[in-house]
Amino acid sequence: MTDLAIQLNAVMKKYRYFTLDNIDLQLPAGQIMGLIGPNGAGKSTTIRILLGLIHQDQGDVQVLGHRMPAEQVAAKWDIGFASEDMRLYEGMTLDWHMSFIRSIYPKWDAAYSQLLLKRFGLRAQQKIKGFSHGQRVKATLLLVLARRPQLLVLDEPTTGLDPVARHEILRELTAVMTDEGRSILFSSHNTQDVEQISDQITFIDRGRIIDSMDKEAYLDRWRRLRLEAPSGIELPALPGIINIRQTGRLAVATANAFVPDLANAYENTGARVQSVENMTLEEIFVANVEHSREEVEV
Amino acid sequence: MSNAFVISQSDKRPIYLQIMEQIKQRVAIGDWTEGQAIPSIRQLAVDLQVSVITVKRAYLELEREGVIVTQQGKGSRISPNPGLGIRLQQQELQKHLEQAIRLSALLGIQPEELEGRLREANDNVAAKEQK
Numbered sequence: 434m435t436d437l438a439i440q441l442n443a444v445m446k447k448y449r450y451f452t453l454d455n456i457d458l459q460l461p462a463g464q465i466m467g468l469i470g471p472n473g474a475g476k477s478t479t480i481r482i483l484l485g486l487i488h489q490d491q492g493d494v495q496v497l498g499h500r501m502p503a504e505q506v507a508a509k510w511d512i513g514f515a516s517e518d519m520r521l522y523e524g525m526t527l528d529w530h531m532s533f534i535r536s537i538y539p540k541w542d543a544a545y546s547q548l549l550l551k552r553f554g555l556r557a558q559q560k561i562k563g564f565s566h567g568q569r570v571k572a573t574l575l576l577v578l579a580r581r582p583q584l585l586v587l588d589e590p591t592t593g594l595d596p597v598a599r600h601e602i603l604r605e606l607t608a609v610m611t612d613e614g615r616s617i618l619f620s621s622h623n624t625q626d627v628e629q630i631s632d633q634i635t636f637i638d639r640g641r642i643i644d645s646m647d648k649e650a651y652l653d654r655w656r657r658l659r660l661e662a663p664s665g666i667e668l669p670a671l672p673g674i675i676n677i678r679q680t681g682r683l684a685v686a687t688a689n690a691f692v693p694d695l696a697n698a699y700e701n702t703g704a705r706v707q708s709v710e711n712m713t714l715e716e717i718f719v720a721n722v723e724h725s726r727e728e729v730e731v
Numbered sequence: 732m733s734n735a736f737v738i739s740q741s742d743k744r745p746i747y748l749q750i751m752e753q754i755k756q757r758v759a760i761g762d763w764t765e766g767q768a769i770p771s772i773r774q775l776a777v778d779l780q781v782s783v784i785t786v787k788r789a790y791l792e793l794e795r796e797g798v799i800v801t802q803q804g805k806g807s808r809i810s811p812n813p814g815l816g817i818r819l820q821q822q823e824l825q826k827h828l829e830q831a832i833r834l835s836a837l838l839g840i841q842p843e844e845l846e847g848r849l850r851e852a853n854d855n856v857a858a859k860e861q862k
Contacts, residue, residue: 465782607780610773625740632784649788652745711745 436462437495438584438616439483444492446478453478453640456492460633463613465606467627467648468620469714470637471722476620477516479637480588483618484514497584510538513577516588517570521561527572528557531579538580546579553601567598578605585609587619591626599623603630628652628714636721643725655717656691659707660684660699671698675724687712687720736779746781750789755798758813767809769799796820 439460446453453475460466468476481487483496485505494501499508521530527550535541550557553571564572574590585606591599607630609615621627627634628648635645644651662668662682670677673690684704688695696706712720736753738746757763769775772790776783790807793799796819801807835845 464784603780607777607782610783611777613773629738629740629746630780630782632782647784648782649747649784711743 438462438464438497439466439618440493440495441479441483442493444479444482444489444494446482446487446489451475451478451640453482456642458483458635458642458645460616460618462616463610464632465610465617465619465630466633466635467631468618468635468637469622469624469627469718470620474637475640476637477588480516480586480618480620484512484586485509510540511583512586513580513582513584514586514588515573515577515590517592519573521569521572523562524560526558526560527555527564527575530561530572530576531557534576534580540581542579542581545581546575549575549578549605552605553598567594570594571598571602574602574605578609581615583615585615585617585619587617589621590619591621591623599626606630624713624715624718634714636718638722638725643721652711652714652717654688654690655712655720656688656695657710657712657716658686658688658696658699659710660686661705661707663703666703668699668702668704671695676720689721689724736775738779738781746785747789747792750775750779750781750786751793754789754793755817758798758809759817763809765809765811765813769807769809771806 437459439458441456441458444453444456444458451473456475456479458479468479470476478487482489483494483501485494485496485502485508488502496508497511499505501508531546535543549555553568553575555568555572555575561569561572570590570593574587577585587606590606591602594602603626606617606619609617631648633646634648634651636643658674660668660683662679662684664682668677668679668684668686670686673688673692673695674686675689677684677686679685686699691709696709699706736750738749742749754763754769763769770778772786773783776786779786790799790801794801794807797810798813798817799807800810831845832842835842840848
């Protein structure tokens with residue numbers, strides 16, 4: 434059996450206007466999971482539950498073999514968490530922060546922290562109040578990366594960064610994977626980042642998990658079919674198709690359970706298949722959210 | 732040795748196909764030779780800044796095509812006869828060409844016209860890849 438870095442079973446958390454409902458999640462050790470979903474979907478709540486910062490009403494949470502929230506103190510030595518709302522001390526230098534973290538975490542890697550300073554273009558002697566948004570994000574990441582935690586949990590690590598900074602962050606995250614035992618969970622609105630570096634993708638919307646699986650298998654299930662219908666015929670949504678739009682004789686069908694036979698099946702209805710196209714994660718994201726909301730409304 | 736790989740976000744093909752193609756190119760032009768050890772899945776993923784699972788898929792498909800061989804615990808190498816995989820692709824191309832010829836005959840398209848259409852299709856593909 435593969436070791437699981439994160440395991441959530443039937444986790445539930447009720448708020449007045451929002452419910453995180455029946456969340457099941459598994460992240461095998463040595464992998465990167467991208468958590469995506471619209472604003473307010475429950476990404477941050479899920480992250481805070483698995484860190485033990487918020488206590489679930491029901492369900493089991495295990496992180497690196499520790500039951501949460503009961504064993505959160507023991508778990509935290511091996512978890513590195515960074516989020517946008519994390520505050521550094523404005524009046525102190527980055528170097529002061531680095532010494533502070535080093536004094537708490539014995540695994541602090543001083544050589545790696547110096548390397549990251551250089552790669553991120555940060556000045557250790559500068560006070561935080563002089564840092565730009567991007568520099569603050571990079572400083573926060575430096576402080577967790579140099580601890581070399583077994584599990585990195587990052588809430589929106591690339592939001593608001595310029596392309597060069599984003600690239601630097603993605604490079605450091607993928608470099609973590611050189612070590613087979615380490616894992617990363619990150620949430621992002623940037624589907625391009627998720628598509629590029631994740632091994633697992635988890636889609637969350639309105640407090641529920643819509644999909645959670647291996648990225649390659651996931652992208653492979655989605656296709657866009659461009660079809661030409663015979664005159665006067667409206668093409669049906671065959672099994673595996675979640676949406677079909679037709680104007681005149683031209684139709685576009687979106688498949689979320691694509692198999693090559695699906696194209697043949699359309700040809701059997703008399704349609705001509707003009708093309709079968711791969712979809713980007715961004716396109717899948719939008720199609721999937723629209724589809725799941727239609728289902729809820731029906 | 733994997734520095735010159737380019738993974739393009741504007742390329743419509745999935746990343747694993749882009750990786751496969753670039754490995755085959757290296758074999759075809761002789762940069763990577765028979766029996767040569769190639770980067771481990773994890774190493775190439777880190778170098779290209781893509782997920783491990785994507786590189787794993789590219790390697791699995793390349794193995795299926797006979798371009799590389801992977802031994803548990805020993806990593807991957809270019810297969811002793813990588814040309815076999817590329818030859819299979821040649822056969823695949825031949826099959827598609829013959830299929831196109833049969834279809835044209837059905838539609839009453841003359842060979843000269845088909846040649847023109849092929850050139851047109853080539854321009855279309857080139858234009859799309861430029862985008």
